[in-house]
Amino acid sequence: MSKAIYSSGDVFADRRADYARQLDQSGDPAAASELMEQALELAPEWAAGWDLLGNYHEKAGNISAAIGAWRRLEALDDHGVFGARLKLAAHNAGAAGQGTAVGYVEALFDQYAAKFEQSLVGKLGYKVPELLDDIVNQEMTRLGIERFGRAIDLGCGTGLMGQRLRGKVDHLEGVDISAAMIAETARKGIYDKLDKAELVEALNRCDRDTDLLTAADVLIYCGAIEPVLSAMMPALQPGGLVAFSLEAHDGPEAVFLRPSLRYAHGIEATRMALVAAGFSILRYETAELRMDRGAPIIGILVVAQKPQHSMTAANDVGMDGDVAA
Numbered sequence: 323m324s325k326a327i328y329s330s331g332d333v334f335a336d337r338r339a340d341y342a343r344q345l346d347q348s349g350d351p352a353a354a355s356e357l358m359e360q361a362l363e364l365a366p367e368w369a370a371g372w373d374l375l376g377n378y379h380e381k382a383g384n385i386s387a388a389i390g391a392w393r394r395l396e397a398l399d400d401h402g403v404f405g406a407r408l409k410l411a412a413h414n415a416g417a418a419g420q421g422t423a424v425g426y427v428e429a430l431f432d433q434y435a436a437k438f439e440q441s442l443v444g445k446l447g448y449k450v451p452e453l454l455d456d457i458v459n460q461e462m463t464r465l466g467i468e469r470f471g472r473a474i475d476l477g478c479g480t481g482l483m484g485q486r487l488r489g490k491v492d493h494l495e496g497v498d499i500s501a502a503m504i505a506e507t508a509r510k511g512i513y514d515k516l517d518k519a520e521l522v523e524a525l526n527r528c529d530r531d532t533d534l535l536t537a538a539d540v541l542i543y544c545g546a547i548e549p550v551l552s553a554m555m556p557a558l559q560p561g562g563l564v565a566f567s568l569e570a571h572d573g574p575e576a577v578f579l580r581p582s583l584r585y586a587h588g589i590e591a592t593r594m595a596l597v598a599a600g601f602s603i604l605r606y607e608t609a610e611l612r613m614d615r616g617a618p619i620i621g622i623l624v625v626a627q628k629p630q631h632s633m634t635a636a637n638d639v640g641m642d643g644d645v646a647a
Contacts, residue, residue, distance in 0.1 A: 330365035338364070339371060342378065351381035369398040376409065389415045403429035408583045418579050422544050424520055426583075428499045431479070435502035438480050448482075448612040450538045450567045453623055455486040457605045458534075458565050461625050462490070470533040474557075476521045476566075477540030481507040487536065488512055497524040522549060528557035537566035539611070542584040546577055547592060551599035558628040564601065568592060568622045570608055582614065592622060601626035 330336055338361035346354035355378035362371050376391035389410060396406035402425035410416035431438070462468075470491045475484045478496030480503060487494055496513040498504050504518050517524055521540065535554055544550055547568070554564050568587040571578065576591035589608070596603055605625040610618045 330368040330371055332365045335361040335365040346378055351378045354378045355382055367398060369395055369404060373404040385413055389413060401425040405583055408579060412579045412581050412583060418545060422520060427543050431500035432502040435500060435506050450611050451483040451486050453609055454538055454565050454567060457623060457625050461604050472532050473534035474532055476535060476537040478507060479503050481510050481512040483536055483538040484512040497521060522553045525553035525557045530556055531559055532557050533559055533562050535564045539567055541566055542569050545585050547587060547595050551595060555600055555628060560628055561630045562628045563625060565625045567611060570620050570622045589622060596626050602629060
């Protein structure tokens, strides 16, 4: 099922939906919602139509009606590609669930792949790869690291982060949940290997020989960060680095879902999660990541390191098997 296909199979319903889109684009989402309701009377099982109706109601400020449309959508969308559960959660009308909403994120970026760089870099001033690369380079200099043997770029997208990593990595792998994104970046020849997978799944398959993990604007779709950090730690060699970005907030919540359907992570809560997972924090700073709906998005930039030695009691055992005093 493709999120990009908005046909009900009924020509009259489609015609009303087309008029509704025109009204929405002209700045009248309330009128668009009325026409969309007429379309859905003709095609009541049309999942994409309920998604459109919910979005029009939301734009018009009729949140209760939007929630009603998204509840109907959730019942129709078995694979979750329209993100109904996330939309309900963002309006306090349900739970977002655990981990990445795989169906929604995969469909979103499959649809977005062809225009990803033009929209994100050209229109929204996206600069996370540049910012992350800069602090990774600074830490490489400070730690005396000349090159990385193996690096994995999680959520590699169209290769914006990979382009910056390529010159300092012997073997560079890219992982992305979207087949369309993988196809886009494959044409550029940046990565030695590409894998279509959810990132925790990909990390769990690693051979514990990775020197660098990057995740540029990826964990904002993952919710709780603890499972990701738990999967990152064993994938790294001792002394290996992780570098990632998050959208930030200053509130008491560890994480919450924004109306954009991206997660914002607490600044102090994320720092504590890194320490609890066993990482040494090398860099932890806030920065403007990009623009969104005319406002700057403030985020967290992190570089952290897996300890060189595991701090367990086994480290205190001498050659003769006795525990050192």
